[in-house]
Amino acid sequence: MGPASSTHKASDKRADARLVPCEIVWFAPQHHGDERPVARVAASRQCAEMEETDDPANLARIRSSFAKQGLMSTLGARLGDISRGSVEISLPPSPAISQQHGFVHAGAISAVADTAAGYAALSTMAPGRGVLTTEFKINLLAPAVGDRFIARGKVLKAGKTLTLAQAEVFAEKDGALRLIAFLTATLMAIEGRDGITD
Amino acid sequence: MGPASSTHKASDKRADARLVPCEIVWFAPQHHGDERPVARVAASRQCAEMEETDDPANLARIRSSFAKQGLMSTLGARLGDISRGSVEISLPPSPAISQQHGFVHAGAISAVADTAAGYAALSTMAPGRGVLTTEFKINLLAPAVGDRFIARGKVLKAGKTLTLAQAEVFAEKDGALRLIAFLTATLMAIEGRDGITD
Amino acid sequence: MGPASSTHKASDKRADARLVPCEIVWFAPQHHGDERPVARVAASRQCAEMEETDDPANLARIRSSFAKQGLMSTLGARLGDISRGSVEISLPPSPAISQQHGFVHAGAISAVADTAAGYAALSTMAPGRGVLTTEFKINLLAPAVGDRFIARGKVLKAGKTLTLAQAEVFAEKDGALRLIAFLTATLMAIEGRDGITD
Amino acid sequence: MGPASSTHKASDKRADARLVPCEIVWFAPQHHGDERPVARVAASRQCAEMEETDDPANLARIRSSFAKQGLMSTLGARLGDISRGSVEISLPPSPAISQQHGFVHAGAISAVADTAAGYAALSTMAPGRGVLTTEFKINLLAPAVGDRFIARGKVLKAGKTLTLAQAEVFAEKDGALRLIAFLTATLMAIEGRDGITD
Numbered sequence: 001m002g003p004a005s006s007t008h009k010a011s012d013k014r015a016d017a018r019l020v021p022c023e024i025v026w027f028a029p030q031h032h033g034d035e036r037p038v039a040r041v042a043a044s045r046q047c048a049e050m051e052e053t054d055d056p057a058n059l060a061r062i063r064s065s066f067a068k069q070g071l072m073s074t075l076g077a078r079l080g081d082i083s084r085g086s087v088e089i090s091l092p093p094s095p096a097i098s099q100q101h102g103f104v105h106a107g108a109i110s111a112v113a114d115t116a117a118g119y120a121a122l123s124t125m126a127p128g129r130g131v132l133t134t135e136f137k138i139n140l141l142a143p144a145v146g147d148r149f150i151a152r153g154k155v156l157k158a159g160k161t162l163t164l165a166q167a168e169v170f171a172e173k174d175g176a177l178r179l180i181a182f183l184t185a186t187l188m189a190i191e192g193r194d195g196i197t198d
Numbered sequence: 199m200g201p202a203s204s205t206h207k208a209s210d211k212r213a214d215a216r217l218v219p220c221e222i223v224w225f226a227p228q229h230h231g232d233e234r235p236v237a238r239v240a241a242s243r244q245c246a247e248m249e250e251t252d253d254p255a256n257l258a259r260i261r262s263s264f265a266k267q268g269l270m271s272t273l274g275a276r277l278g279d280i281s282r283g284s285v286e287i288s289l290p291p292s293p294a295i296s297q298q299h300g301f302v303h304a305g306a307i308s309a310v311a312d313t314a315a316g317y318a319a320l321s322t323m324a325p326g327r328g329v330l331t332t333e334f335k336i337n338l339l340a341p342a343v344g345d346r347f348i349a350r351g352k353v354l355k356a357g358k359t360l361t362l363a364q365a366e367v368f369a370e371k372d373g374a375l376r377l378i379a380f381l382t383a384t385l386m387a388i389e390g391r392d393g394i395t396d
Numbered sequence: 397m398g399p400a401s402s403t404h405k406a407s408d409k410r411a412d413a414r415l416v417p418c419e420i421v422w423f424a425p426q427h428h429g430d431e432r433p434v435a436r437v438a439a440s441r442q443c444a445e446m447e448e449t450d451d452p453a454n455l456a457r458i459r460s461s462f463a464k465q466g467l468m469s470t471l472g473a474r475l476g477d478i479s480r481g482s483v484e485i486s487l488p489p490s491p492a493i494s495q496q497h498g499f500v501h502a503g504a505i506s507a508v509a510d511t512a513a514g515y516a517a518l519s520t521m522a523p524g525r526g527v528l529t530t531e532f533k534i535n536l537l538a539p540a541v542g543d544r545f546i547a548r549g550k551v552l553k554a555g556k557t558l559t560l561a562q563a564e565v566f567a568e569k570d571g572a573l574r575l576i577a578f579l580t581a582t583l584m585a586i587e588g589r590d591g592i593t594d
Numbered sequence: 595m596g597p598a599s600s601t602h603k604a605s606d607k608r609a610d611a612r613l614v615p616c617e618i619v620w621f622a623p624q625h626h627g628d629e630r631p632v633a634r635v636a637a638s639r640q641c642a643e644m645e646e647t648d649d650p651a652n653l654a655r656i657r658s659s660f661a662k663q664g665l666m667s668t669l670g671a672r673l674g675d676i677s678r679g680s681v682e683i684s685l686p687p688s689p690a691i692s693q694q695h696g697f698v699h700a701g702a703i704s705a706v707a708d709t710a711a712g713y714a715a716l717s718t719m720a721p722g723r724g725v726l727t728t729e730f731k732i733n734l735l736a737p738a739v740g741d742r743f744i745a746r747g748k749v750l751k752a753g754k755t756l757t758l759a760q761a762e763v764f765a766e767k768d769g770a771l772r773l774i775a776f777l778t779a780t781l782m783a784i785e786g787r788d789g790i791t792d
Contacts, residue, residue: 462746533778535780537758552776575750578751578778580731580776
């Protein structure tokens, strides 16, 4: 096979990318007592490629990408556990990220929640792809008060073009966790666009 | 105790209602392999009252309320399993609820998802309260094609005034379930307003 | 120029489609009675193609598509004024679309709001394209009580792949309009997929 | 009038506050350069009280509140024009608020958009009230690239308990504005809760 034919294959794939959502679903026994095994349906050869993303090198690119985020460093956020489809970020409270009543600002909570969801999505994608948030909604359930905050991002459905992820944000206080925010985000996979990778 | 004191208790409760979100959290080992027991923190005497809502009479009011929803009947939706904090609704496809390409209309999927989330919220509330949706977001992950659709509503956080619930919608096809939509909704508890109950 | 080169052009365009959002913004006569001309900025050759969508034939396909929606007919919804980037749908109240307290069901309001936003998006696209909602959020501002309901969809930003639209829903009562719901929706343009057109 | 009767009045008001959304709608000069006067419908005595909020002292409390937000200072955001129902915040790009590709982080854009919407809501409320965001959704329409970013918050519907506001975020580049994000937020009015004011 020569380069022309491999180019042809690449552009076929690109056309598919817009139209054929990948049917792998990483979810999510959402409830107490739910013992169902996680549903996973490989719909195509393309989905198979996502299965290969759990190796250390793949996860390392998430640490490397996080380190490039000026905002995370400015907020004082730290990357925690990561695995395929799941990323944790912690945030200590500080006056530098407060709102007017002294709570941590909803904008800071949203930023770490969005980032956790985004990297959870990226962790399911093959190297060389980047990810951009196209929308998110966050429900803020209680003022952000605590010893520290933990955002846990999870993929709800991985698609070739669009991926849905969620993030739960917990306030840790005296060792107990309390859910203070819940986010859902749509992430768009970006490929072959200069500078948009990882 | 005389009437004066019971009135006083009632108005205390009302004042709290706006400001003190109830700390019961019914969630949600969200992920594969997560064996944590469901977190539940009773923060106050008011929350304790929610614990008493699992009896058959309480759940019966949800069936009775559902039966009053003209839209659910018009769409052909049926109430499935209900328990405290969790309600299931099923919907068969039909030309009467289609969109222009022949899929089931996103509006019909949203209607059953919102209803499942709303009744999940109501199931955590004491009798005599009603519930209204103040907002919801739904992500539509795949065209609604299947033998039937199942919306599973769950409470993420029960509060005295505002409750956050989610609904997952699955398409059932040849016995397999596929996640096709995910909704989060804010429900407002209504008390003492004429006609708004259950 | 031969076919090879025209194929090449087509695939360039396809690649752009994913990455270069079209810069036409139909800023959005947002409210009832707003007579300002719509703001329009053509950013590129691709956008110019969208400019050709205001002719009667293009708008006729929206009426034809609406007529195929079983759900709209089932709900009793009717298509009102349409122009490029703007579509109106009206809905009379009836017991068939009620919720348990006798108001019109939030699901019915959402269905017409989503549909108005979706057709507003479609009205900016060249013939042969279809549109699917990928997500929407709706804020429900007051119970749906009135003589009839009017959903006004408007495009906020037209893109080649993703378009953002809004819909306002008004309750009409004794001739006065009151805003009862506000929706934002992301619509995905679909091209070359069997059965997904208009 | 004795204390008993004034208590009674107060609790009547409190009950109303939860249930009767105030019918003032500040329809919303939605766009840059829109000089139309704001639409306003006073539905009740309670709404009349909101009419008194346009004086300089009321707007000054927003500047004072903004100055207390550690996060806004950390991000480099500045408060721009404010009037009743409308607040503008600008944000210059910097490496300190970047994401991994060098764009301004969606979290920073969201933070200023949420803040602009929140202060727009607060500007419609009587002094002594505070405001907390209960949820927001943001659609990110293009990567945040530009000379600076301008978030314009507007009230869509002011209510006694819940207020819906929007924010548009524009990227300014060579003097031209481009819409890059659109947010809707629900704000909850807080009264009589220690430390939650302005």
